[in-house]
Amino acid sequence: MDSSLEFSRQKEDLVRTVRSLQVASQNTLQKAVPLLSSQPGLGLLKLSHVQQLSQKTTQVCRDLEDVGNLLLFRKDExxxxxxxxxxxxxxxxxxxxxxxxxxxxxxxxxxxxxxxxxxxxxxxxxxxxxxxxxxxxxxxxxxxxxxxxxxxxxxxxxxxxxxxxxxxxxxxxxxxxxxxxxxxxxxxxxxxxxxxxxxxxxxxxxxxxxxxxxxxxxxxxxxxxxxxxxxxxxxxxxxxxxxxxxxxxxxxxxxxxxxxxxxxxxxxxxxxxxxxxxxxxxxxxxxxxxxxxxxxxxxxxxxxxxxxxxxxxxxxxxxxxxxxxxxxxxYRARPYYSVTSPRRSGEASSPTAMS
Structure with missing residues (x-):
């Protein structure tokens, strides 16, 4: 698959996941409102709602990591x-x-x-x-x-x-x-x-x-x-x-x-x-x-x-x-300059790096 098409697909997946997370968050918040009142009990909030939100959050974090890696690394250069x-x-x-x-x-x-x-x-x-x-x-x-x-x-x-x-x-x-x-x-x-x-x-x-x-x-x-x-x-x-x-x-x-x-x-x-x-x-x-x-x-x-x-x-x-x-x-978009903080990109380039 072409890298540009693959990147577009991953961006679309990320947008869908963010929207699903937004909907799940709103539903969970609405059902958690009774907890803010003086009434006893958990209202309409169920454990399955919290688990659903947790799963959506985990997935969107994975998608964000994948998109971040695509920005960090080059392909076939x-x-x-x-x-x-x-x-x-x-x-x-x-x-x-x-x-x-x-x-x-x-x-x-x-x-x-x-x-x-x-x-x-x-x-x-x-x-x-x-x-x-x-x-x-x-x-x-x-x-x-x-x-x-x-x-x-x-x-x-x-x-x-x-x-x-x-x-x-x-x-x-x-x-x-x-x-x-x-x-x-x-x-x-x-x-x-x-x-x-x-x-x-x-x-x-x-x-x-x-x-x-x-x-x-x-x-x-x-x-x-x-x-x-x-x-x-x-x-x-x-x-x-x-x-x-x-x-x-x-x-x-x-x-x-x-x-x-x-x-x-x-x-x-x-x-x-x-x-x-x-x-x-x-x-x-x-x-x-x-x-x-x-x-x-x-x-x-x-x-x-x-x-x-x-x-x-x-x-x-x-x-x-x-x-x-x-x-x-x-293979990397910008060379890093510190092995102790490898995820931070630096401006310094290799003396052997080729333009």
Missing amino acids: LAQKMTVPGTGGSSSLQWCSDGSLYVCGDNGPYVHLLNSHGRPSQAFYCCDDGLFLPDGVTMTRFGTIAVTDIAEGVVRIYSPNSQPPWIKVGGNFKSPRGIAVDGSGRFLVAEYAAGSVQAFYVDRAYRVHGGKKVSGLRGPQQICATPEGGFAVSEECGDVKLFTSNLKPSGSLSEKYRHTFGNPAGICADPEGNILVADVQKRNVTLFPPTGSSICIVSKGLCKPEGITCSPFGLLYVADSGENCVKVYK
Whole structure:
């Protein structure tokens, strides 16, 4: 459905709901008048009248949230297309605070660094005992990068002062794919074959401690930390599961938003708490706000969206492995300037934002 037609429909629904609420309020007020007199009893007011008003109020609040989200977010606004070196596809991204971008996937034994203008600036050669293909990439709290190697079943951290520069950490994993680091510096690794997520810390000596594990997932692919300290993980041909900071299940996006996924893959969260999911089968990207309904912010122009990441300046980066490129979208109407008050819009724009 065209976005303008969809927005018009939602406005019409909102007007109808407000009018229904007005009628229900007037009826309830009229029946509550006897309560204001000295006569005993509840007059003509019944519990069903109050419940009806409560339901109308709840619905109009939902509609207001949906309209507010439509004003906050843009749809299908492609700003830039970055070509990734190599001949294969790209499936994992990591945005950096200086506007640069790490890219890896099936485009060879490299992790490519693109500058804020989308041009290649550095390539990290993936070799220790032999060549390996990195599947997922993330940034550690020490400012270096870590990758997963699904073929060998290991996690590696890049250390430029070591020989070889890629150091294995955490022992063996069962088909590690997605990798992320949360706000406390804890590693989160999605094990595809095992259907689990391993969480652990790595110190400066590359020693692992505080390991914990979540099981019972169905083909976990990508994973991302959420602002409240938990994490979200996408399941192949399934769902996106949510977990708290202590690794307890807290529901799923399909249940919360009544959304049907095809093949959810790339996933990321912005400082506002919005969770964005790339669906390979449906070839789109959907945003799930903290309140309100989900919004499809990229509905066309994607071939095989596998990895995504976003910046706090309203930019969404999509690794389209079908075209071996990274597509950059403006997904927020106005960039916010404070992660402590994310719903307030600021005038400041990103130094890498494109007009």
